[in-house]
Amino acid sequence: MSRTPREIFESYLYAGTISRNADALAEQFTEDGVFEAPLMPVGAAFPRRLVGREEIRRAMAAYYARQTGDDRAPNLDKSGYVLHTTLDPDVFIAEIDTVFDGDGRTEEDVAVALVQIFRMRDGKIARLRDYFAPELVS
Template sequence: MPTNPQEIFGRYIHAGALTRDADALAELFTPDGVYESPFIPDGRIFPRRLAGREEIRAGMAAYYAHPADSGGVVDTARSRFVLHTTADPDVFIAEIDTVVVAPDATTTTMSLVQIFRISDGRIALLRDYFDPSTVD
């Protein structure tokens, strides 16, 4: 199991944004882990709050089943992130700028902040702060 922020974040990005693998994503969480997106209004395709590994698996699988609106692809070479450790060794913050290239070659950048709370190498709480208009 990963033990440092870089490993945990790397696995999270691979399972979520890059491969959209709900099973792999859910396995990164503790059995009672919580994934929250506080800026998402209720009733949207992207879930506002998922509690428990199985709810995370089902909720993200349902979201991933919808095609991305733009049909764009993440440009990993131009995207960037900075991880910030905190005074609490179980908490780190990810500051992210994701570059997406649309089929017509135009690019957009989605900036977001994620706060991770870790327990025994797994995500116990992830709070994901981003513009809700970017997901549905």
Template sequence: MPQDHQELEGREEIRRAMAAYYERPATTERTVDVDRTRYVLHTTADPDVFVVEIDTAFDGPAGASDMSLVQIFRLRDGRIALLRDYFASDEVA
């Protein structure tokens, strides 16, 4: 199965890509159910690296659904230097 990923580098490139993502037309009527959404924060031996598991719960016309993702953060001087975001892109509406 081919790997579909996009690599963004630098603050402005990340801002442009995220803005374009959130400006696209919605293809679903799902809404996030904050009460059912959960996350787990994992620390590592490196104080500048942490991992977050997120299970986002949605409600919509077809009923409840979930989307799981994992994010890996690397900090430098207290700022995010690297963020890796892993999720099933076909689940993102």
């Protein structure tokens, strides 16, 4: 039984944003899967383009390790998303509004709007393009 776009998206979200588990995140991708953040500048801490499950695993583990001082987690009650299916059954788009609670230095919540385009193959992510403002992960 193949997974629905919602099941795929929520599994990806839990593996990455919520649990920051690079192994679980990488397993969401095909062996030759591609993860892209096209708006990231070259040389940024957050990877711009990763090719292959193992590169995704290594690079995201390194990125998550650098984030040890950042205890912000998304406030799931304030955050939301809408999934848009397309005529291609292997492609869907996630329109996301994520809210992070104040970081302790300020009381202000931080809202992040982003779009992700998922291209699937055999129930795994073959290509993910993640569009967000680069300064949010500096």
